[in-house]
Amino acid sequence: MEALAVRLSGLDPHVEGAIRVVAFYDTLMRRRVDLQALARASAGLAECVTGVLLHGTGRAIRVSPEGTAASAPPSPASSTTPITLDEEEIGTVWLERPGPPNPLDDVLLDRLAIAAAAAVERYGPARTTMADPALVELAISCDSEEAARARALRLLGFAADLPVRVVAVRSRLPLDRIGALICPSRPVKAAPLADVGVILATTVDQSAFPAGVRAGVGTAGSPERSWREARTALRFATPGRPVVPHEGLGALALLAQVSHDAVRDNADVAAIARLAAGAADAADLETLDAYCSTGSLRRAADLLHLHHSSVARRLEQLGKSLDIDLTEPTGLLRARLALTAWRLLDG
Known part of the structure; x- marks a missing residue:
């Protein structure tokens, strides 16, 4: 890498700097550093406040060039880059550089975004909407042991103290799009199971379902019970009432039995x-x-x-x-x- 940088720098001095930035982040990724360490190292390299934000958690990390949490109020970002995982934007990284951007800022942020996505996937849970169907099935199945269910929910990104609602969906629209609409700012996961789409969310905005979707919404609490309720409610969905919450069925739910x-x-x-x-x-x-x-x-x-x-x-x-x-x-x-x-x- 050093020899390549020396040869290329004779053609373009900017290239040597870019290669050194790439090598810097390759080293961090080999060391499997977490988001906090990534932000701290990046702030030192950029010599300005550096930020990392994950949409799924809403948690922002801002670090000063000295390696400590930035105490000053946030300044307008001089450069930003989205963090992408599995073709879904899961967050953003940025620099708060006073004055004009540095010529290498775009390279730095691009590599930081890649390293951040790798860290999220490694230390997870990954904040993408789409999830492993087997993991979702384990979380909602009535045959799952409680320890296995709790582990599946944890891997999906749901904290133990958060109630989970399950939504059963029939639609030609992508499940991740529906999930993002009905639960835009809280943890949400989706996966297809047989001929039904499954969405797990901590909150559900029933008014946000797009046209053309039929859905049954289970109550919050036990995922396996919520899944059973969601499937029942979906059976009652009609063109005139496309989204049916189970709690709104009352005694009508007995017809399903x-x-x-x-x-x-x-x-x-x-x-x-x-x-x-x-x-x-x-x-x-x-x-x-x-x-x-x-x-x-x-x-x-x-x-x-x-x-x-x-x-x-x-x-x-x-x-x-x-x-x-x-x-x-x-x-x-x-x-x-x-x-x-x-x-x-x-x-």
Whole structure:
């Protein structure tokens, strides 16, 4: 390396300095130093305050050229570079240099970012959103021993005292994008399991799910119970209610425990199935769903963008087809339960 630097410096003096910076960080990486040591060494090399920030933890490290924590208020960064791991930006590094940047600052920050990503991956957990599916499955499986579950959660980046919510997702969107939207500033991990996406998060913003996503959200606490609740809630998700929290189901969650044979044999559910198989099933089911969801003729009409008299005529015909009086509270309850149970047959 030294001989190469000498030869190249004859062509461009800047090259020798860049190679020496690369060699400096190669040495640090071979010594497996942590983020604090990286920031301290970088501040000494750059001769200015150096910072490292991980998005997943929100923890910022600022070190002065003397190797101590920077006590002065942060100055505007003179140069910044993102830290990337597995093609995901997990943080940033920067220099707070007074005056114009040094010609080697870009090289220094580039190597610091690479070394920081290696340190995060080594001392972890890696703050990427996507995770090893086997590790996620170990964390949420009801068959896992508690010690193994705790270790899996720790490797995924969840502290022992943090409650974890599990979200079951069906979507064509990337899971890491969904996870970043619903839990932007706290630990979040995602992985596909069979045909369902799994997201583990400490908090879930249910209003932040993007369009086209159907999701069931388990309660915070035991991951295996939360996963079971999330899968159940996902079965209740519909186009009109794409995100379903398990705690919002109440007694409706009991329907998920009824056997498929019992559901199919029910006369009301069978009537819904015949309606769905009919030629006008899309409009009929949409009307019935709107009415069952709102419990009001006029609100259903607003939802469907139709005149209430048109909805009333549809409901009259639907009532005859189902043999249910939809104008009565009992009839409305029967229709809602039958429609929900029929949907559960297909998950």
